Amino acid sequence: MVMNRERLAEMLLEVGALKFGDFVLSSGKRSDYYVDIKEACTHPKVLDALTDALLEVLPDGDVLAGPELGAVPLVSVLSVKAGLPMAIVRKRKKEYGTGERIVGDVRGRKVVLVDDVATTGGSLLEALEAIEEEGGEVRDAVVVVDRQEGAEEALKERGVRLSSVLTADDLRGLRDAESTARG
Amino acid sequence: MVMNRERLAEMLLEVGALKFGDFVLSSGKRSDYYVDIKEACTHPKVLDALTDALLEVLPDGDVLAGPELGAVPLVSVLSVKAGLPMAIVRKRKKEYGTGERIVGDVRGRKVVLVDDVATTGGSLLEALEAIEEEGGEVRDAVVVVDRQEGAEEALKERGVRLSSVLTADDLRGLRDAESTARG
Numbered sequence: 304m305v306m307n308r309e310r311l312a313e314m315l316l317e318v319g320a321l322k323f324g325d326f327v328l329s330s331g332k333r334s335d336y337y338v339d340i341k342e343a344c345t346h347p348k349v350l351d352a353l354t355d356a357l358l359e360v361l362p363d364g365d366v367l368a369g370p371e372l373g374a375v376p377l378v379s380v381l382s383v384k385a386g387l388p389m390a391i392v393r394k395r396k397k398e399y400g401t402g403e404r405i406v407g408d409v410r411g412r413k414v415v416l417v418d419d420v421a422t423t424g425g426s427l428l429e430a431l432e433a434i435e436e437e438g439g440e441v442r443d444a445v446v447v448v449d450r451q452e453g454a455e456e457a458l459k460e461r462g463v464r465l466s467s468v469l470t471a472d473d474l475r476g477l478r479d480a481e482s483t484a485r486g
Numbered sequence: 487m488v489m490n491r492e493r494l495a496e497m498l499l500e501v502g503a504l505k506f507g508d509f510v511l512s513s514g515k516r517s518d519y520y521v522d523i524k525e526a527c528t529h530p531k532v533l534d535a536l537t538d539a540l541l542e543v544l545p546d547g548d549v550l551a552g553p554e555l556g557a558v559p560l561v562s563v564l565s566v567k568a569g570l571p572m573a574i575v576r577k578r579k580k581e582y583g584t585g586e587r588i589v590g591d592v593r594g595r596k597v598v599l600v601d602d603v604a605t606t607g608g609s610l611l612e613a614l615e616a617i618e619e620e621g622g623e624v625r626d627a628v629v630v631v632d633r634q635e636g637a638e639e640a641l642k643e644r645g646v647r648l649s650s651v652l653t654a655d656d657l658r659g660l661r662d663a664e665s666t667a668r669g
Contacts, residue, residue: 407528
């Protein structure tokens with residue numbers, strides 16, 4: 304069942320995980336929309352629909368890996384749906400040795416990185432480094448929302464292809480369609 | 487389908503997430519078994535079986551909440567299977583205000599706490615406090631493994647009933663059955 308992007312974006316609107324207006328992001332930058340996939344994942348129907356959509360765009364790989372915390376609900380449900388093992392990349396913690404930084408086995412495996420939102424690609428690149436340190440190979444990353452703010456280019460430089468369920472353009476397209484409908 | 491406990495314990499053994507011998511736990515205490523449910527959850531068949539088993543013992547509630555990190559794969563898959571909203575209780579972080587400490591809505595709701603392992607009940611009690619600070623009510627907690635080292639009593643003192651899929655006795659029962667079978 305191909306989940307259409309518009310319906311997914313509407314679900315995010317309905318649960319208050321997508322808002323349009325004038326926002327200042329945690330990075331300090333301004334944005335005309337706000338999206339919180341972590342919050343969206345706390346609603347079972349949304350988490351179910353988002354992981355079905357991720358399954359449809361999921362590139363080939365041996366194991367799914369997501370950085371703590373936002374990716375963990377997505378990668379867990381996706382792992383069961385896809386029947387693929389998963390791994391969790393913990394945030395950089397002084398007391399962790401590299402070995403303990405990753406829950407799960409990535410050594411010698413083709414790893415698909417999964418995350419909720421890609422902005423500049425910073426957290427994906429950090430997870431990529433931790434996985435490569437542990438002997439894993441990353442050729443693909445997949446996210447729910449690509450904010451189209453540099454992640455694709457940054458990952459391309461490291462030989463990683465970024466796919467997404469929704470882009471910033473998709474979200475703005477929905478906003479414009481809704482405002483035209485309201486006339 | 488009632489998943490029998492022995493088969494679940496065998497699955498944990500098969501993926502190396504359950505071991506018998508002489509171990510020193512992170513707490514410094516000695517133990518005749520070692521169990522790592524975080525590691526077990528990285529195997530899709532095990533995560534699927536554990537969440538089916540949790541579903542069978544799941545007490546009544548409005549929302550499922552689990553402490554970061556070990557509970558998050560369990561509570562995410564369980565949320566989709568049970569069709570119940572979920573919440574994640576972040577570890578105590580100085581920079582988090584209480585409001586940001588919990589991802590998801592627990593205010594005015596009957597919350598079932600979910601975790602991977604209960605030992606003394608410490609992390610469950612910490613999560614309980616964060617949820618109560620946010621206006622949630624906790625009457626039940628459910629874990630995959632109850633190590634039977636004080637958690638049940640500690641939670642009872644706070645009016646919370648602890649249920650589990652497996653207990654330390656179950657795990658030792660499997661060990662003894664296997665060694666008898668080997669003759």
